[in-house]
Amino acid sequence: MNLLPGPAAPATLPSHLNPAHIDAGNRTLAEMQELATSLTFAAMLTDDGFEIVHLNGATTDGGRFASMSSSVQALSDAVAHELKIGTNEYVIIASELGHVIQLRVQGHPIVLAALFDTHETLGKGLSIARIAARRMAQLMA
């Protein structure tokens, strides 16, 4: 992976309007694609559901996906809170023809959501998503 940092990010701009965060997101998702050809769609989004960047968006409505991922993330957080089982680490939606894995970029109000086809095991998909989330945090530091 290319470890050169991207341009400095002005702290006041929301991430979906922040060129530095957009650049970091694009670099992270491109590197993620190199690790997993089964990655059919991926997006970085703000906690409140604005898409920062996406990858492979020819057949997926990125804005819609970002909004739904935001809701799913918040609902999962609420369930973990309600059941007093600690912090929600990641969300998996395993379906017949693919699976969605999403998790937060640590230290930032940003969620990484990735759709893999069924050629990827859940374990490997999760591992790749974790690497990408760490990479995004690193680029934004």
Next chain:
Amino acid sequence: MAEHVVLFAGPMGSGKTTAIRSLSEIEVVSTEAANTDRATADKETTTVALDYGEITIDDVTKVRLYGVPGQKRFDFMWSILAGRARGLLLLINNDAPESIALLLQYLADFHELHARGAVVIGVTKSDVRESPTVADYSAALTAKFPEQLIPVFTVDPRNAEEMRTLLLTLVASVEMRELLAPAPEKI
């Protein structure tokens, strides 16, 4: 015990989460995220999935209170939650641009629930901006839905008593509609 499900809808910043917190007897389940859309509503957080609370009325009726996100981009949550509701409590912040048109737009967005359930309107932030008045909203609603009487109140979502008045009005309307509904045909 009878149960009703009501939906709190309306624009971002109209006070839906606050209203449910004012009414609920249980700790409200909230799904708030840091708000990056300060141009639309200058507040710290915004609801991205739902709010959920409960209240018991007169010891015999439980009302489940669901709040939906205000922004249109979350309209999939509107459909999911509207499907289970029988009443719509629509909050409109009076300081919103074109607030009457906005009210009519939200009624159109929830037309399916409006058609089969009851609706009550709460106008919030009328202390921030005095017009339109309740009479203005009522006139617009009467023009749009001449066959219906849709109650309109000014309300402070932080005030539990005011919110309770709205909710009781809505529950009474829901129960009235259920009483007047034609009985299912016998087979």
